[in-house]
Every structure is written in structure tokens, then in C-alpha cells.
Amino acid sequence: MQFDHATIVTADLDNARRFFVDVAGLTQGSRPPFSVDGYWLYADGRAVIHLVNATDPAPSPAPAVRAAPRIHHIAFRLQSAAEWQALLTRLRATGVDYQTAQVPPIGPQQAAMQIFVALAPRVVVEFVTALQHAQP
Structure with a gap:
């Protein structure tokens, strides 16, 4: 599936x-x-x-x-540091408000970085990448 x-x-x-x-x-x-x-x-x-x-x-x-x-949120995974930086550039250029959060590693799953954007009331869009891709 x-x-x-x-x-x-x-x-x-x-x-x-x-x-x-x-x-x-x-x-x-x-x-x-x-x-x-x-x-x-x-x-x-x-x-x-x-x-x-x-x-x-x-x-x-x-x-x-x-x-x-109702959908609380949808999430898109970005696979590289270049994709992550390009997203941040577009967010800043368009003035879209966002919040970030760090997800600690659990078992074999790596630490991750998330960006949350409230698109509309009750609709959130999440972008997530491996923590190493979000480092400057």
C-alpha cells in the first residue's frame, strides 16, 4: 500500500x-x-x-x-539538505509563518526536524527531514 x-x-x-x-x-x-x-x-x-x-x-x-x-495535518518528507534549504528560502520569501520542532531519535529512527505551517483553520502542513539535512 x-x-x-x-x-x-x-x-x-x-x-x-x-x-x-x-x-x-x-x-x-x-x-x-x-x-x-x-x-x-x-x-x-x-x-x-x-x-x-x-x-x-x-x-x-x-x-x-x-x-x-477533518484532516489535522499532512506531511511531506524532504530527502536532502538542498530541498530543506530551498523550502526555508521560499517560506521566508513569501512571508509564511511557521514553527519548527525537533524529533529525537527513537530506536533505529533518526532524529528529524519538522516545520509546521497553519494553512487554514484546522489544516496544518508539515515538512520533515532528517536532522542532519536541517543543520546550517
Whole structure:
């Protein structure tokens, strides 16, 4: 099994799209012609983030499913110091507020560094990398 995508329902589609494209480094790509507005954002050729307009009515047949779902956060792993530094540069250039946290090692898992961005109320985006990649 592998992660496919996360859907974020937001009333501010354009701001969310700008964040994921300009800061996170995803690419806006093709999207099927659904009855609700939105964007599909791609990483490595796959649509990993689906943004959906919260002001559009919930489509049939599953309105009950759309009533209460919530994602606390989604996380992207950066594999190199260059990716980490590029992300920090984009965050600073765009003035996006963020918080950092360090994760101590546990068992075979290495120490890690995290960045948390509150994209919207109740939607947090996390970026994580090995601690050695986050060192200046």
C-alpha cells in the first residue's frame, strides 16, 4: 500500500493553491471536470493534493461523508539538505509563518526536524527531514 492523495476542502482555493505551488513546490496539473471548483497539485507526476472549494454544495451521492471529515495535518518528507534549504528560502520569501520542532531519535529512527505551517483553520502542513539535512 502507498499514499495516494489528500483532499483539502477550503473556502480560499487560490491562497491554498499558491501555498502548495509557491512554497511547497508542487505543480498545478490537470484535473477532471468535476461539478465543484478545485485544483489538483502534483509531485513526481502524481496528483498528491486535491483542493476542493468549501463553498460549493456537497456532491451526491455522499453528502453525509462530507459533513464532518477533518484532516489535522499532512506531511511531506524532504530527502536532502538542498530541498530543506530551498523550502526555508521560499517560506521566508513569501512571508509564511511557521514553527519548527525537533524529533529525537527513537530506536533505529533518526532524529528529524519538522516545520509546521497553519494553512487554514484546522489544516496544518508539515515538512520533515532528517536532522542532519536541517543543520546550517
